[in-house]
Amino acid sequence: MTRGFSVIFFGVLVWFCERTKAADNPNIFLIVADDLGWNDVGFHGGNQIPTPNIDALAYNGIILNSHYVQSTCTSSRSALFTGKYSFRLGMQGDSIKAAEKRALPEGKLMPQYFKDLGYETHLVGKWHLGASKWNETPAARGFDHHFGFFNEFISYYDYLSTWRYNDKDFTGFDLRRDGEPAFDEVGKYSTDVFTDHAVKTIENNDVNKALFMTIAYNAAHAANEGKPLEAPQETINNFKHIADSNRRTYAAMISKLDDGIGALVEALDKKGMLPNSVIVFISDNGAPTVGLSRNWGSNYPLRGIKDTLFEGGVRGAAFIWSPLLVQSARVSTDLVHITDWLPTLYSAANGDIGAVDPDLDGIDQWSSLVYDLPSPRNDILINIDEKTRNAALRFYNWKLIVGTSQNGTYNEYYGDTVLDNIEEPSYNTSAIYESPAGRAIRKVNYTPLTEPEYEGLRATSTLKCLPPKAKKNPCDPASGAVCLYDIPSDACEENDLAKYFPSVVRRMKRALVDYRQGLVPQADQEIDIENADPKLFKYTWNPWVDCSDSTCPSPNIG
Template sequence: MGMSTDLKHRGNSHRNVSIILLLAAGLAVALTNGQDARSPGKPHVIIIMADDLGFDDVSFRGSNNFLTPNIDALAYSGVILNNLYTASMCTPSRSALLTGKYPINTGMQHYVIVNDQPWGLPQKEKTMAEIFRENGYYTSLLGKWHLGMSQRNFTPTQRGFDHHLGYLGAYVDYYDQTYQQNGKNYTRGHDFRLNLNVTHDQVGHYVTDVLSDAAVQLIEQHSSRNSSQPLFLLLSHLAPHAANDDDPMQAPAEELAKFEYIRNETHRYYAAMVSRLDRSVGQVIDALARQQMLQDSIVLFLSDNGGPTVGEHSTTASNYPLRGQKNSPWEGGLRSSAAIWSTEFERLGTVWKQQTYIGDLLPTLAAAAGITPDPDLHLDGMNLWPALKYGYESLEREIVHTIDTNPASPYLSYTRGKWKVVNGTTNAALFDGWLGERLTQEVDPRSANYEELIRNTSVWQHLQLLMGSQSERNISSLRQQAQIECPESSAATKPCLPLLAPCLFDIDADPCERNNLYEEYRNSTILLDLLQRIEQFARQAHAPNNKPEDPQCDPRFYHNEWTWWQDEQASGAGRLSSILIVFVCFWWIF
């Protein structure tokens, strides 16, 4: 397995002048469009999303294997979302975030958009970015999109974002921003853009740093040029997702050196990749504080799904003590380690146990900004802002995690209140076990002074300054509350074999999904009601949008760039370019 550091890819993450100028130009355009009045009560909304981060890979969950002090400081200062559910894979999860709808209602439920597949988030679906922009926000996406690129109108700046710096597909190399399609004989293609324009300025720079620096630049430019307009920023990191299969684990040498005590090389790289992500959170909070925007901001950190411990794109991510991993119906694939902060919260420094779905974030954050989404959008997400603001936890939430009727491997995962139904699974049940663990013999040296470490972060200090009388926090108590406790198995424990029969769990009592209650409840009104509700959702589900691969995507047709190939083919530009090259070659030979 190849591993990369910045010694292999020379360069640094200094600010790029062209990016600064274009950011400034973009903000100037927003001003000239008349979006320059930030109404009272419209906060800046900052969402920092990790990619494939394991549930237990933030140290506020209790692990001392490697620490995430900035993320932890944000969590302890704000509200830890102990039961935030996402979809189990990138594309469905991101579609739910941006539309406020279950993937089954937008056709995004079956697997992810592979780079060579010509489909995307349906044009009829209105995104969170569009809603916020219509209500006076400057909207920016930094990083991953993964909601379609075969046509230009699938891409971020056509779906509500005023500005985008990042990549359109599934993932890229951390240093050269290229993507190699597995199992296909396509040319390895570059995938990084500034708005609609290809940019190679970032080649040689570590992409986590590129995106972090861009976020800092955006905040600085926004504050200096347009302090009256609210900012909506989705910082959608690559980290800690694996890169291409020939070199999946990549981190700067100085970050890697902090984790020499970790013997497993892959895991050492993973710790460094997460650590660089943690550094990014600190940089964003610092920038908001410097520009005096922090007190008027909502800052949310989350992962798009659980981590892949083993199998495809595995990184040693841990979802301990939960069952399963990414791309599975189990809690380990569906629960995100998340935290949110705002001066509006009356109970800061708490662990919120209310069940929450990623699709709730659109109506919830919109409500925080005084925005009421159009009822005709028929959102599945619920406005939980009042409950979050005042710390209520009494709402029974229904969540359709997945209903996938793919004949090859149909499965479903559904929760209502404490009850969860699983029927069928993914990957022939290969990854249905309890895959994560805590390596208690390999401990981050900083853990000996954990509380001091947290209190010395700039994140903690910035946030505490704004808290006043709420500033006292019992970090050890909060850390203990954020951990998931699972009962031990006993002789009475009944296993779940979802390929043979449905399974029923009491998630409140059994969050690790060890004890299958299906036989006990199979004739009860509880289970019958759940199954009827699932059947209702299944009947109304949107057919999957997935389409087979299109070889015309091959980057070799488009100067080795991943691009909106259907538009290029329609215009003849891509094919004409190839024909001209062939013609010139023949002319030179003869």
């Protein structure tokens, strides 16, 4: 054997061993943005808010253009961690409020599956699945460590959360490090704080132990009344092209989120973990452009906002990136639901899918994603809410909507209201290529994308409404009508086809009736503010059932 051939053979052997190692126990990173608008990431066509790190990962991975979530925070997180439709859990309605005695029902959650595979499990950021008792908090539900907050929202610098009950405000601190209040973080910007904690966890990780981490940012959920949106002023100053001051701050919040994701990818690269990692990015629901918890996000051109079952509320920005994906750098229009991530990521971690709860609604899509095979999913039950009598279903290309939420107040188009009369900057593909994520990706991608290829993928993933002269037939379910849309050709839900395809309507209504048999009714929203009052716990939001005052510490339940 010649010396030259030996060198080549050794190089191939090293490459093969690295690839074999990469297929064993990959590190899993699940990034959840909060109330992010469809149009507020560059890869969907928006120029107003540059997101170079997010875009770099999306283009070099798989953009999931038909990724569906629930329409509110708690219901989406319930579906994510259980792999079950939220209506099977009684979590299909309003999100959990502070001081409310309601929590995710007992059952095995995603982090517990990964613990079974030997992973170290971390939750950074938002929980929002119940915290009236310590055994409802992350440490009792499968996470080895939690650094974050229990309730729906916090302010971005002082970590306070204010709720109004009986015409009185109740304010408490809500940031914890493994159960203990993290007062030392006050004054630091929360997006940076969560990123820094995740980065330090990566830096300190034992490379012989696989890592499962959910980073659930509070960006860009609105915080307390009076200062719902917050970001560093130097970042806000980068968006002087945006006239509306609230939208300008929102843009800065998304920019900081993007910076954080770039820092995470850099940390993985420096630690040598990037070639053996899977990164999933999702939004928990659409942006509330107007109305309750308004954050000035844009779901353009989609109809509806958060807490509606139109596309703007339930079609979330999402992608997956990993060197383990054989067929990447593409836009997928296959149906994917938030429940799919439990079995899909478990399969990616080489778990025996037969060990997963057979009653899951989620479908293992790992092979379909890796090899660009046809998706095994052809329908999605978007939601059934027995209180509002609102339901929606995707079946192949069709979408059926019955009933409405909030009396139909937010069933129209709002995303363009924050985009009017603004001279947007041009799309900067060089910034994507040279972003921290872009640079790190090129080290593990043997055929890195070029800037023109970015533009091609972006054009494919950008949704367009029907042409102005196209036939349109408006439908508003608030009037009692049943609305039917052909979503691949009518993503903006402008042309109701119910009267033209009555057999499709009948079939889908029967499917809703069948699904309805498995519905678990929503529990009453019992607000126990007398016992949960933060002043009883040194002005922190604290589990209060079986606790009477601040002497009730976090038990060792990890």
